[in-house]
Amino acid sequence: MKNNPDHSGRLWIRLCLQISGLLVISLLSACSPQPPKTQFRAASPEEATWIRRLCEPIAGELAASLLARMTAEIAALGPEAGIEVCKNNAISLTHAIAAKHGANSVITIKRTSHKIRNPFNNPDAAESEALKIFLAPSPPKDYVQAIENGGRVEVRYYKPVLTGAACLICHGPETQIPSGISAKIRELYPDDQAKGFREGEFRGVIRVSAIMPQVP
Numbered sequence: 001m002k003n004n005p006d007h008s009g010r011l012w013i014r015l016c017l018q019i020s021g022l023l024v025i026s027l028l029s030a031c032s033p034q035p036p037k038t039q040f041r042a043a044s045p046e047e048a049t050w051i052r053r054l055c056e057p058i059a060g061e062l063a064a065s066l067l068a069r070m071t072a073e074i075a076a077l078g079p080e081a082g083i084e085v086c087k088n089n090a091i092s093l094t095h096a097i098a099a100k101h102g103a104n105s106v107i108t109i110k111r112t113s114h115k116i117r118n119p120f121n122n123p124d125a126a127e128s129e130a131l132k133i134f135l136a137p138s139p140p141k142d143y144v145q146a147i148e149n150g151g152r153v154e155v156r157y158y159k160p161v162l163t164g165a166a167c168l169i170c171h172g173p174e175t176q177i178p179s180g181i182s183a184k185i186r187e188l189y190p191d192d193q194a195k196g197f198r199e200g201e202f203r204g205v206i207r208v209s210a211i212m213p214q215v216p
C-alpha cells in the first residue's frame, strides 16, 4: 500500500509536539525549586535494634497509661470524662513518658489510624504504609521504618493498638455507643470515622520516632 504523505506529515508534527512537550515539562521540573525528597523504607537491622530498645518501652507505657487513666476517669466521672482523656491527656501523657525514659526532645509520639476521629491524627504516607502492613493477614507484632530526609534518618517504631472491650463505648458499632457520648463525639468530631470497630479488631498504631545519631 502507498504511504499517504499528508498522513505521515501529520504524524511527524504530532511526534515533534509530543517531544517538545516532554522537553518543556522536564525543563520546568529542573528549574522549579524542589522540596528535599523524603523517602521511607523498612529499617535496617541496626536501626531496628536501636529503635526497639529506645522506643518499645515508651509505646508500651503510653498504651497502658492511657487505658489506666481512661478506666479511672470513666469509673469516677462517667463515660464522657473518657473523651477528655483521649482528647486532652494523650499529648501530656506522651510528653511525660518520653521525659521519664530520659528521652530528649528528638523523640516524637503520635497515634494514628486508617479510620481517624481527630483529623489532626491523619496518617502521612509512611504511616499509611505501616497501617497497611498491620491490616494485612498475619500482621507482625511491631514494625520499624526509616525515613530519609536529606542525610537525616528518622527511625519509627510502630506498635499496633487493638480495640479492647473498654473501647467499644466510644469506638464500637453505633448501637453500642451511649447517646450522650455519641452526641458529644458528633459535636467535637463532625468527620469522625473511628466507629464501628469490633472487639479485638485493629484500631490503629502508636508511633514513637527518634532521629538516628550520625556515625562520625
Ligand code: HEC
Residues within 6 Å of the ligand: 067, 070, 079, 080, 081, 082, 083, 084, 086, 087, 090, 111, 112, 113, 115, 116, 117, 118, 119, 121, 161, 162, 163, 164, 166, 167, 168, 169, 170, 171, 194, 203, 204, 205
Ligand atoms: C470515652 C470515649 C473513648 C474511649 C473509651 C476510647 N476512646 Fe479512643 N478516642 C476517643 C476520642 C474522643 C478520640 C480523639 C482524640 C483526639 O482528639 O486526639 C480518640 C482517639 C483515639 C485514637 C487516635 C486516632 C484517632 O482516631 O484520632 C486511637 C488510636 C484510639 N482512640 C484508640 C482507643 C483505644 C484502643 C481505646 C480502648 C483502649 C479507646 N480509644 C477508648 C474517645 C475514646
